[in-house]
Each structure stands twice: as structure tokens, then as C-alpha cells.
Amino acid sequence: MTQAEAVSRMTDTMAKFVAFTGKRLPDDVRAKIKELAAQEEAPLAKAIYATMDKNQELAWKLNRPSCQDTGAVQFFLKCGTHFPYIDELPELLRNAVIQATKDAPLRHNAVETFDEYNTGKNVGLGIPSLFWEMVPGRDDCEIYTYMAGGGCSLPGRAKVLMPGEGYEGVTKFVLDCMTSYGLNACPPLLVGVGIGTSVEVAALHSKEALLRPIGSHNPNPKAAEMERLLEDGINKIGLGPQGLCGKNSVMGVNIINSARHPSVIGVGVSVGCWSHRRGHIVFDRDLNYTIDSHSEVDF
Numbered sequence: 485m486t487q488a489e490a491v492s493r494m495t496d497t498m499a500k501f502v503a504f505t506g507k508r509l510p511d512d513v514r515a516k517i518k519e520l521a522a523q524e525e526a527p528l529a530k531a532i533y534a535t536m537d538k539n540q541e542l543a544w545k546l547n548r549p550s551c552q553d554t555g556a557v558q559f560f561l562k563c564g565t566h567f568p569y570i571d572e573l574p575e576l577l578r579n580a581v582i583q584a585t586k587d588a589p590l591r592h593n594a595v596e597t598f599d600e601y602n603t604g605k606n607v608g609l610g611i612p613s614l615f616w617e618m619v620p621g622r623d624d625c626e627i628y629t630y631m632a633g634g635g636c637s638l639p640g641r642a643k644v645l646m647p648g649e650g651y652e653g654v655t656k657f658v659l660d661c662m663t664s665y666g667l668n669a670c671p672p673l674l675v676g677v678g679i680g681t682s683v684e685v686a687a688l689h690s691k692e693a694l695l696r697p698i699g700s701h702n703p704n705p706k707a708a709e710m711e712r713l714l715e716d717g718i719n720k721i722g723l724g725p726q727g728l729c730g731k732n733s734v735m736g737v738n739i740i741n742s743a744r745h746p747s748v749i750g751v752g753v754s755v756g757c758w759s760h761r762r763g764h765i766v767f768d769r770d771l772n773y774t775i776d777s778h779s780e781v782d783f
């Protein structure tokens with residue numbers, strides 16, 4: 485296979501994967517929605533979960549996106565420094581989004597700032613967003629795809645707290661977000677909390693936290709306990725599906741943290757909605773790929 489053929493093959497695979505993840509939710513999200521639906525007794529909450537289920541069935545059957553809001557496509561890469569197509573990835577992923585937009589089809593969502601026109605292709609200056617982690621010595625490439633809608637994780641929040649606010653301050657910030665901006669996303673929600681030393685690190689961690697599977701826990705037992713306490717607290721708000729009341733508010737709370745300067749604690753919150761369109765695909769150097777976010781794939 486020539487380099488050009490390889491790039492074309494990977495572009496095509498990524499276009500199909502982006503289009504696919506737009507219509508099919510990952511296994512963990514589908515399982516959690518079913519679990520939460522089974523706990524509801526109120527007729528309205530049950531009816532909304534039944535509608536979500538029908539939405540998923542029709543999206544699959546009619547080959548259409550599971551939500552009208554494409555969001556802005558984001559890619560999170562863990563790329564080996566020896567992956568043979570590393571230099572081609574930015575353009576390749578941009579072309580994959582253009583192709584997916586036509587083929588899926590996906591609603592056109594990329595508007596050039598200041599010039600105020602929609603490109604009609606879901607690409608623009610800095611869109612799709614690419615977040616890179618280079619992995620020395622590896623020759624494969626892991627790619628998380630994520631469609632973040634205008635109501636869910638795009639308008640996340642982050643702040644560096646004053647010395648002394650501590651973990652109580654983190655909790656207050658998260659709960660304040662959940663009782664204000666968090667509701668812009670369609671519940672049940674996946675809440676990503678980032679904790680680090682500066683505002684941009686906390687914000688990025690909160691988005692990375694949304695890539696972690698539902699039901700997974702932070703490896704630090706104290707952080708895992710905070711996840712559990714926040715989940716209990718936010719569930720007690722009783723948002724229910726689509727915010728119309730119910731037993732639960734969230735599919736989970738995931739925390740990702742890093743070390744920090746002793747006098748500050750940065751905290752970020754990103755909120756994913758029930759239509760949490762996350763995918764995970766891993767390419768080896770020969771472009772064989774595995775997908776572990778979805779057990780049923782139709783391309």
C-alpha cells in the first residue's frame with residue numbers, strides 16, 4: 485500500500501467511524517440509560533426514557549444521527565511517535581469530518597468567528613479540535629471521537645480557587661455548575677470534573693474525564709470517593725430524564741486530576757448529555773483497527 489493509499493484508507497475509516505458514532509451511542513451509555521430507565525416509576529420519566537429508546541432504535545434503522553446537534557467534532561489522540569501517518573493526521577481527520585458530514589449526514593455546525601458564516605462542512609479554523617498526547621516508542625494511534633453539542637460540554641466552566649477553599653470549594657463549584665449551566669445539557673448527564681493547578685489544565689481534565697467509561701473509577705481511592713459523593717449529591721437534585729424530574733440526574737461523575745501548586749486548586753466541569761457520542765478506535769501501524777467503545781459496528 486502506498487502512503488497515499490494508506491491515507492485515503494484511514495480517512496475513509498475515520499469518516500465512517502465519525503458518522504457511525506453520530507448515530508449509535510457507546511455500549512456503556514446505552515447500558516446505563518437502560519439501568520436508569522428501569523429505576524423510574526413516574527409516568528413522565530418513563531415516557532421520556534421510552535422516547536430515548538425509540539430514538540436509538542430509529543437512528544439505527546433509518547441510519548440517521550441520534551441527535552440533531554452535531555456539536556463540534558473533537559478528537560483526542562494518544563499517538564505513538566512511530567505511527568507512520570502521524571504527519572498526515574490533522575488533514576486526514578479534517579477530511580474525514582467533511583466526508584462524514586456529507587455521508588451521515590451531519591448538521592452543519594462550524595461558524596467562522598468574526599466572519600460569521602457557516603462553512604457547511606463542520607470544519608473551520610481550529611475545528612475539528614485536536615488534542616494530542618504523544619506516546620514515545622509506540623507505533624499505534626488511539627483516537628477518541630466526541631461530538632460535543634452547544635448545550636452540553638462545549639460551555640463548560642473552570643476556575644482556580646483561592647487558597648483555603650480546598651475540596652469543599654471544589655464541591656461547591658461543581659454543584660453550582662450543576663444547578664445552573666449543567667442543565668443546558670439533556671439529562672441524564674455524564675459529569676466530567678477536572679482538578680489541577682491552572683484553569684486550562686482543569687478544563688482539559690474535565691473534558692478528558694468524559695472520555696472515561698461510565699462505571700469506571702478514579703484510581704485514587706479518595707478521588708473515587710469524591711466521585712461517589714458528588715454523584716449522590718447531584719442525583720439528589722432529582723433532575724430526571726430531560727430535566728423533567730426523576731430519581732436520578734446523572735449517568736456518573738468522572739474525576740481526572742493532576743498535581744497542583746500548594747496555594748491553588750483549579751477545578752473544571754464539563755457536562756455530557758444522554759446522547760453522549762463518544763467513540764474509541766485504535767489503529768496499528770498497518771491500519772488494522774479495533775473499536776472498543778461499540779460492540780455492534782455496521783461499516
Ligand code: SF4
Pocket residue numbers: 551552553555632633634635636668669670757758759
Ligand atoms: S444536550 Fe445533547 S441531546 Fe440535548 S440537544 Fe444537545 S447534543 Fe442533543
